[in-house]
Amino acid sequence: MAHLSVENVTKRYGDTVAVDDISFEAQPGRILGLLGPNGAGKTSTIRMITYIMVPDAGTVRYEGDPVGPWSQQRMGYLPEERGLYKRLRVKEQLVYLGRLKGLSKAEAAERADHWLDRFDATGWADLKTEELSKGMQQKIQFIATLLHDPSLLIFDEPFSGLDPINADLLRDIILELRRDDRTILFASHRMEQVEQLCDDICLMAQGDVVLQGSLRDVKERFGKNTLVLEFDGDDSFIDELEASEQVRVNTRSTHRVELSLADGTDARLVLDLALDRTEELYRYERVAPPLNEIFVEVVGEAEARRMQEEAVEVPA
Amino acid sequence: MSLHKIWLILSSEFWRRVRSKTFILATLLAPVFLIVLLFAPTLLQQFGEESSQRTVAVVDETGNLFDRLQRSVDDDSSFVLRKVSMSPDSLRAAVLAEEYDGYVVLPAALLDEEEASVTYYSRESGMGGPSRFENMLEGAVRDALLAARNVPEEVQAIMGRNVEVSARTISEEGGGGSSIVLTILGFVLAFSIYFAVFIYGQFVMQGVIEEKSNRVVEVIVSSVRPFELLMGKVLGVGAMGLAQITVWMVLAGAGMMSAGTILTLFVTPADLGVSGNASTQEVMAAAGLSMPTISPELVLWVLLFFVGGYLLYASLFAAVGSAVEQQQDAQNLMYPVFIPLIIPIMFVTFVVESPDSTISLVLSLVPLFSPIIMPLRMTAASVPLWQTLLSFALLVAGFVFTIWLAARIYRVGILSYGKTPGFREIAKWVTYE
Numbered sequence: 008m009a010h011l012s013v014e015n016v017t018k019r020y021g022d023t024v025a026v027d028d029i030s031f032e033a034q035p036g037r038i039l040g041l042l043g044p045n046g047a048g049k050t051s052t053i054r055m056i057t058y059i060m061v062p063d064a065g066t067v068r069y070e071g072d073p074v075g076p077w078s079q080q081r082m083g084y085l086p087e088e089r090g091l092y093k094r095l096r097v098k099e100q101l102v103y104l105g106r107l108k109g110l111s112k113a114e115a116a117e118r119a120d121h122w123l124d125r126f127d128a129t130g131w132a133d134l135k136t137e138e139l140s141k142g143m144q145q146k147i148q149f150i151a152t153l154l155h156d157p158s159l160l161i162f163d164e165p166f167s168g169l170d171p172i173n174a175d176l177l178r179d180i181i182l183e184l185r186r187d188d189r190t191i192l193f194a195s196h197r198m199e200q201v202e203q204l205c206d207d208i209c210l211m212a213q214g215d216v217v218l219q220g221s222l223r224d225v226k227e228r229f230g231k232n233t234l235v236l237e238f239d240g241d242d243s244f245i246d247e248l249e250a251s252e253q254v255r256v257n258t259r260s261t262h263r264v265e266l267s268l269a270d271g272t273d274a275r276l277v278l279d280l281a282l283d284r285t286e287e288l289y290r291y292e293r294v295a296p297p298l299n300e301i302f303v304e305v306v307g308e309a310e311a312r313r314m315q316e317e318a319v320e321v322p323a
Numbered sequence: 324m325s326l327h328k329i330w331l332i333l334s335s336e337f338w339r340r341v342r343s344k345t346f347i348l349a350t351l352l353a354p355v356f357l358i359v360l361l362f363a364p365t366l367l368q369q370f371g372e373e374s375s376q377r378t379v380a381v382v383d384e385t386g387n388l389f390d391r392l393q394r395s396v397d398d399d400s401s402f403v404l405r406k407v408s409m410s411p412d413s414l415r416a417a418v419l420a421e422e423y424d425g426y427v428v429l430p431a432a433l434l435d436e437e438e439a440s441v442t443y444y445s446r447e448s449g450m451g452g453p454s455r456f457e458n459m460l461e462g463a464v465r466d467a468l469l470a471a472r473n474v475p476e477e478v479q480a481i482m483g484r485n486v487e488v489s490a491r492t493i494s495e496e497g498g499g500g501s502s503i504v505l506t507i508l509g510f511v512l513a514f515s516i517y518f519a520v521f522i523y524g525q526f527v528m529q530g531v532i533e534e535k536s537n538r539v540v541e542v543i544v545s546s547v548r549p550f551e552l553l554m555g556k557v558l559g560v561g562a563m564g565l566a567q568i569t570v571w572m573v574l575a576g577a578g579m580m581s582a583g584t585i586l587t588l589f590v591t592p593a594d595l596g597v598s599g600n601a602s603t604q605e606v607m608a609a610a611g612l613s614m615p616t617i618s619p620e621l622v623l624w625v626l627l628f629f630v631g632g633y634l635l636y637a638s639l640f641a642a643v644g645s646a647v648e649q650q651q652d653a654q655n656l657m658y659p660v661f662i663p664l665i666i667p668i669m670f671v672t673f674v675v676e677s678p679d680s681t682i683s684l685v686l687s688l689v690p691l692f693s694p695i696i697m698p699l700r701m702t703a704a705s706v707p708l709w710q711t712l713l714s715f716a717l718l719v720a721g722f723v724f725t726i727w728l729a730a731r732i733y734r735v736g737i738l739s740y741g742k743t744p745g746f747r748e749i750a751k752w753v754t755y756e
Binding site for chain 2: 058059060076079080084086088089090093103107148
């Protein structure tokens with residue numbers, strides 16, 4: 008069975024514990040979202056999975072065997088910080104990176120042509136990499152990640168810096184890779200991207216896995232304590248509810264609000280107030296909490312805010 | 324460790340560098356610059372002399388010296404003498420009016436046996452004119468005094484004879500070249516190895532820094548082990564260096580072969596006192612340009628010590644590069660690499676003068692210094708084989724150690740961003756598992 012398992016893995020740098028005895032699994036044909044703010048231990052975890060670093064304790068296994076040079080050949084890794092050889096020509100670069108993954112020169116050249124075509128980039132083959140725009144370089148790096156047909160793929164913030172059209176193209180390809188029964192690890196700060204793409208999630212904070220499971224299970228576990236209301240007219244009832252700490256406001260605009268109910272608050276109370284005070288109520292719905300809220304509940308507000316701030320900074 | 328991957332990285336590094344315009348230009352232009360540098364002083368001197376032919380007015384109060392002086396001046400085209408009889412004041416005015424370049428009064432007392440002095444007056448300062456004039460005048464005065472005492476011709480000839488001393492080194496193997504040439508060869512070798520190790524080591528360091536600041540390194544080490552990347556890079560740059568050195572050696576070889584021919588373009592064999600149909604070797608020997616015969620063993624050892632020294636230092640340069648994100652940040656960390664490389668250079672003269680002293684022996688055995696000192700000793704003296712072998716064995720042990728050390732720093736360094744680490748921090752990296 009082609010799957011990845013991280014078993015009781017610990018990584019220290021001197022006295023700092025970057026990853027503290029974590030375990031999780033990723034299954035083929037599914038996308039695992041690895042979430043957490045900077046410093047949560049995501050990068051260290053990915054570096055141990057990719058065999059760039061070795062754990063101080065515990066084991067990372069792929070298809071049952073400890074990872075090593077053999078698993079590197081079957082794995083494609085797109086790091087958060089992109090990087091290519093600036094002065095190499097595009098195709099030469101792809102062929103070189105492909106050969107380092109064990110492809111023959113001819114195979115690498117053939118696949119480079121195929122993928123350049125797929126990304127409408129055949130004309131770039133003989134350009135120097137530094138002559139390409141940032142977005143074009145991203146595409147080239149993405150091709151380099153896929154070139155050797157890996158069965159395990161690790162994408163760290165793959166959408167950052169991409170325009171919407173290319174982001175869609177990338178999303179399609181990732182979903183295509185999932186249909187081919189590949190194991191995909193998707194690391195991100197961006198909760199909405201994770202919610203859209205992932206089947207399973209693994210939340211990390213301060214070197215620990217604080218929450219994991221399938222996205223559906225996780226959401227169910229946190230129940231339907233979230234209300235979405237859409238209305239016209241007076242919205243002062245929201246301020247009152249918030250002031251009395253009966254609800255917490257997640258997002259709010261003139262005509263829409265998303266609330267989390269505090270423990271012991273009756274959802275009915277909110278409905279009654281809304282009917283009473285607004286001119287018109289279009290929508291009242293109890294929903295599973297968004298991932299954001301789950302994260303806030305698990306790691307606390309301060310940590311969650313830090314992560315959202317980082318998520319805003321990343322595309323810059 | 325995968326030798327295949329090291330080979331892939333090595334050849335990529337090698338070709339990427341060798342086909343670059345900078346490399347091709349540097350390889351072809353360096354010998355040109357070197358030749359210009361070597362010959363510029365000689366050429367300048369020659370041009371300088373031609374333009375500075377001095378016309379000197381001579382007042383001969385002895386009535387006896389001018390002709391003799393004129394005769395010795397005939398050998399030296401840099402002076403033209405005019406016999407005049409004017410007062411010092413009008414001579415002074417003539418010199419200032421640039422009618423003459425200088426003037427000399429030869430007092431009658433000059434031929435008395437008392438010590439007498441002559442003053443050379445000219446517009447220019449500098450010792451070139453007076454000292455050469457002194458040599459000629461000395462000869463003329465001596466000849467005049469000897470002739471006045473009726474000293475036989477033979478004795479006069481003996482008095483005028485010059486003896487030249489040329490030095491040659493002898494060794495157990497016999498042979499040996501003229502020692503001045505070997506000494507120069509030693510200096511050239513020592514400095515060439517120093518510069519080669521230093522410059523190619525810098526290339527390695529720049530390459531490491533570039534990969535790290537580009538962030539491409541993280542992609543690469545998800546395909547190969549950091550050690551394979553390090554070795555591929557060090558060996559790739561080393562291969563580039565050897566290619567460059569080979570090109571230069573071929574050019575130098577071709578240059579030496581044709582040196583005699585080139586020489587005959589400028590001088591006629593007869594001027595050098597050899598017959599017109601003399602071979603190029605004979606011409607060159609007559610011109611004092613005999614090429615030392617360099618034994619193939621010496622060439623081999625020089626190459627081996629260069630390669631050993633390169634591996635030792637290049638891996639340390641790579642370790643420094645892995646710890647920083649920009650070239651400027653490397654300054655402080657460079658000292659431990661820099662200083663051991665400079666120490667043998669400070670001892671070069673000493674080792675040339677006393678190649679068999681204990682200090683020279685010790686320096687030539689220490690792996691950090693031996694790549695420069697041992698080839699130098701080998702040109703300056705005949706070094707017992709056991710010393711060469713011991714020195715080389717120690718050098719191999721040395722670079723195995725520095726590569727091990729560098730690999731441990733490198734694997735942590737290439738993934739560490741942010742503040743430039745200090746020595747203490749880097750020492751900690753070495754101990755990480």
